[in-house]
Amino acid sequence: MEDNTTIFGIRTVMEAIQSGKNIDKIYIQKGLSGPLFQELQHQIGKEGYNISYVPVEKLNKLSNGNHQGVVAKISPIKFQNMEDIVQEILEDSSKTPLFLLLDQITDARNFGAIIRTAECCGVHAIIVQNKGGAPVNADTVKTSAGAVFKIPICKVNHIKDAIYYMQSSGIHVVAATEKTEDNLYTVDFKLPTALIMGSEEKGVNPSVLKIVDSKAKLPMYGTIGSLNVSVACGAFLYEIVRQRI
Incomplete structure (x- = not known):
């Protein structure tokens, strides 16, 4: 059935x-x-x-x-080939590459909200792992407000595969993590960039943090130690937009 x-x-x-x-x-x-x-x-x-x-x-x-x-x-969408998408963007001189890597985001609604913001901010593709992440289901589609059909989504065996490929292609890889002293306002996002957002509970995997080019955090002044990942992703993406305007 x-x-x-x-x-x-x-x-x-x-x-x-x-x-x-x-x-x-x-x-x-x-x-x-x-x-x-x-x-x-x-x-x-x-x-x-x-x-x-x-x-x-x-x-x-x-x-x-x-x-x-x-x-x-x-899945209601066809997943794209990451290497093909990256090369296509790199060959277009009118575009400054911007990719979003999701390290095991597990909640479908968070995933959908991230996709929606990514599309609004001009992200060229979203990369996820084959295993461990949220599915593209009805909740994802609804929360994305249809953006899931407008932005390429690629799957890789491991997020490290995507990182190494980005780095070999001249793309600066930045991890959003509280495990750093640098905040996002000190990072040069005018460079070709791949932003990594981590899972809701654990953040970016420690083994992934070891191989990125930069790490950045959001300044926090309240008593709660973290933001919802879709909200944090929006803050990072709009800082990239601000720098590139």
Whole structure:
């Protein structure tokens, strides 16, 4: 069975993979076994899909049907190739490259709000990881106010892959993090820039922070130690806009 974004059943998911559907995430029941499931696992392994192993109760909520231990979410968008997008922007002399890298943003509404702000601020593409991030679902689309259809979104196996590629392409990589003494107003965003925003709970991964070119934080004067990630992202992006006007 299938609705706008959800499919379920082992054979149905296998057929979706074989037909090249834009599968955003696959949920698999913990402890699932059997020859048909082994065949599905083989297909999933070759493509590197975003997979979560969950209890049967989660699948029951997602599917409302005979899911056979497997549910998949179909993305309403086609993910773009990061290298193609970066090269296209670099070759356009009228544009100063601006890319947004999301290090495992997990909330779909935060993701949608970030996409909306990114589109308004002229971000040329958003890059996310294959695994661990929020799906592009109905909540994402609604919160983005349709911006999800207007800005390229790319997937990479690891955010480090994107960082190394950006750096090799002459793009300055800046991480938004409180683990620095430098605030965002001291960073030169007139340079070709890739901005990294971290997850809601953990921020940018420490291993990622080790390889970026710069780190910057928002000055905070209240008693609460952090902002919602979509709000923080908006503050960073509009400082970039301010500097580039």
